Amino acid sequence: MATFISVPFKKSTEVDLVKPLSKFVTATYPVGEEQAEYIRAVEELNKLRKSALGRPLDKHESSLDILLRYYDQLCVVEPKFPFPELCLTFTWKDAFDKGSLFGGSVKLALACLGYEKTCVLFNIGALASQIASEQNLDSDEGLKAAAKNYQLASGAFAHIKDTVLSMLSREPTMDISPETASTLGQIMLAQAQEVFCIKATSDKMKDAIIAKLANQAADFYGDAFKQCQYKENLPKYFYFQEVLPVLAAKHCMMQATAELHQAALANQKKRFGEEIARLQHATELVKTVASRYDEYVNVKDLSERVNRALTAAKKDNDFIYHDRVPELKDLEHIGKATLVKATAIQNPLSPKFTDLFEKMVPMAVQQSVSVSNQRKAETVNRLVGSLREATNLCNGVLASLNLPAALEDLSGDSVPQSILEKSRAVMAQGGLQSVEMLIKELPELLTRNREILDESLKMLNDEEATDSELRAKFNQRWNRTPSGDLYKPLRTEGANFSSVLDKAVSADQVVRERFNTHCEMIALLCRPENELNSAIPSANPTKTLQGSEVVSVLRAQLTQLDEVKQEREALEGEVKAVTFDLSSSFLTALAQDGAINEEALSTGALQTHYGSHTERVQKSLRSQEELLAKIQTSHQEFSALKQSTNEANAREEVLKKLATAHDNYTEISSNLKEGTKFYNDLTEILLKFQNKCSDIVFARKTERDELLKELQQSIAREPSAPSFNVPAYQSAPSTNPASAPNPTPAPRTVFPQTTPAKAAPPARPPPPSVTPQAASGPPGSAPAAAAGGNPPPVAPAASQAQGPPYPSYQGYPGYYQMPMGYNPYMYQGQYGVPYMPYQTPPAQGGYPAAPPNQQPYPYPQQAGQQQPYYPQQ
Secondary structure (H helix, E strand, O other), X not given: OOOOOOOOOOOXXXXXOXXXXXXXXXXXXXXXXXXXXXXHHHHHHHHHHHHHHOOOOOOOHHHHHHHHHHHHHHHHHHHHOOHHHHOOOEEEEOOOOOOEOOOEOOEEEEOOHHHHHHHHHHHHHHHHHXXXXXXXXXXXXXXXXXXXXXXXXXXXXXXXXXXXXXXXXXXXXXXXOHHHHHHHHHHHHXXXXXXXXXXXXXXXXXXXXXXXXHHHHHHHHHHHHHHHHHOOOOOOOHHHHHHHHHXXXXXXXXXXXXXXXXXXXXXXXXXXXXXXXXXXXXXXXXXXXXXXXXXXXXXXXXXXXXXXXXXXXXXXXXXXXXXXXXXXXXOOOOOOOOOOOOOOOOOXXXXXXXXXXXXXXXXXXXXXXXXXXXXXXXXXXXXXXXXXXXXXXXXXXXXXXXXXXXXXXXXXXXXXXXXXXXXXXXXXXXXXXHHHHHHHHHHHHHHXXXXXXXXXXXXXXXXXXXXXXXXXXXXXXXXOOOHHHHOHHHHHHHHXXXXXXXXXXXXXXXXXXXXXXXXXXXXXXXXXXXXXXXXXXXXXXXXXXXXXXXXXXXXXXXXXXHHHHHHHHHHXXXXXXXXXXXXXXXXXXXXXXXOOOHHHHHHHHHHHHHHHHHHHHHHHXXXXXXXXXXXXXXXXXXXXXXXXXXXXXXXXXHHHHHHXXXXXXXXXXXXXXXXXXXHHHHHHHHHHXXXXXXXXXXXXXXXXXXHHHHHHHHHHHOOOOOOOOOXXXXXXXXXXXXXXXXXXXOOOOOOXXXXXXXOOOOXXXXXXXXXXXXXXXXXXXXXXXXXXXXXXXXXXXXXXXOOOOOOOOOOOOOOOOOOHHHOOOOOHHHHOOOOOOOOOOOOOOOOOOOXXXXXXXXXXXXXXXXXXXXXXX
């Protein structure tokens, strides 16, 4: 009875994990020890896959541990890498469908790590079943190992049944479908229960216990048999065609075992009639197995045990007890006891598992950190932007008031010190030439980014067009995810990049226009001091104002404003220097809640680290506003004391323009440098986007090629079904086969004679006038037909055109164009005649003459033929 079922492996093609995973590591983590450690871990993962899937595995626990460790590693690495973006394609063959001579086996390629996990788990169940089937059930260790592995296999298949549809983006192959996985899990559970029954028997446990265990095993086998039998897709597999009789035999055998031990229990309770009834039922079950399934299982030992017990029971009952033997339907049902349960699939499965990427944070944490960093950058930009905006406003107000140049230009004939300092600052930054060079570089950087983005989107468009074309060609057979749906996130990202570039173009235009407005004054600031002095108009001296109280107050206020600006620069540096890391907080939240509330955690951290800086920024803005109001009031008093002449006004206007040109030069130069940095940084981002598009397009092309190959193989496996045009004489079939006219003979191809031509045969005599009864067959056939009791077929009407006889050649069967076995028209359903295999008639010569006493057939008769081709009905 020790015949157990094992499951074959799924086979996979080789996949290079090193290149895509290493690319992600190098793009995500900075160069250093951490990056090198992760790259080594990627290489170890690739080696582990080759060990688990790239070679034949022995039926041993050590091989199973390799598969378990690889599955555990897949489970922990899945949340740490963006596998949907990496587009790693895994190809697996169907474990049961061996294919055909021309088509090859069925396989499926998917860019989905869940598919890889499912297939690896299937192999875990398969190897566990193979290891269990190889155990020595005569020892306790073998029984324990078999029961453990069968339950592990059952748990693996049960887990596949529950998760496969949610993991995959399309229909799975039949071997990992929920129906097949459920059936395999039930088979493994039944075998585990049988092992416990064998263990109970070897331990000589009570008959009541063994009967319950065996009855439960019989139920498990019966359920498995029903699942195999009634699920339409499973019986087509040769594997399940071989498994079905084993399941039926095991169901009967375990039921017979239960009846045998229940009979022993009845004997102990002095119910001898029940004992005989149960043993008789067991005998019938054993005989059924022996007669139907003898080639699959060995039932000899069980049969001998049952027969011995039945013989002894009958002998004792006949001579001693004379107990009435009840009907089988009147017997009590045997109880059931379940000692097996599918092993739950919980990570880690292997006790030797160690996480290769233990230090790498999950993708959920990485994404939360990324979003948190964006929030932090927005906060810093908002605070720094407020400070810089206030500084620009301050400089604009001072430039409009010509301060502090107006206080320094009391002599009216020299360049104010503040203007000289501004001139030196402009020349130190490169002057007009540096700005012009930066402006010239911007279009080149923009064009480069545009080309990268356009090329990336073009790759997506081309692949999507090809996918749409093939989908229209193959219709439902093209059952992969449409490229348009798959590329939606990438297209959204590309649209964002395009929008960013459009905004950058607008910003570049604003900077260029501002430069054109102030380039003349900026060029003036770049001249030597003597040329600058000569370019500024002179005015009457106002030295009388040098000791006035208004000038002193105004200078004091400007000094306070400079202090505010210096404090603001220091505050800007402090804001930029704030650093904090929320990775540990996100990891803790993920471990405790299974999810990360990034917004709440980030908002709290930002308030903690930037709350005081925000208050200081607001205080600085209020101080500047109060000082500017005081400076404007003091400047009005100062202007009233100054002598207002045309020369003074012209000089003041030029000084204002120079001060404004300096401020605009500083801002334009800063904007251009930021723009250059922006374009260079965007180039790196767009290159990553291009690589992402290239990777997914390559993966889609690989998947497309695999699917095309699979479709071609499936088409090659399909039987050819040529269509035949139905002749006119078949268009109105008659309900009476005997009255239907014979078919008109089809034209034949006359093959050339290689032998010398024979003399022309004599003319055929005209057909005699006979009754249909006389024309029912050749001579001698009518009496035979009458003796057989079958009505003879009716000959065709005499009005039918007979036509000339058709030529024949040596060995060719009369008018028939092809052997009857291949003639699509000669079937029982159309002419009421059974199929008759073609037999080569003996050679004939010339044209045969018609029989003298019957109407000839419309076709020439073959020499030596004693009855018509159509058999008598």
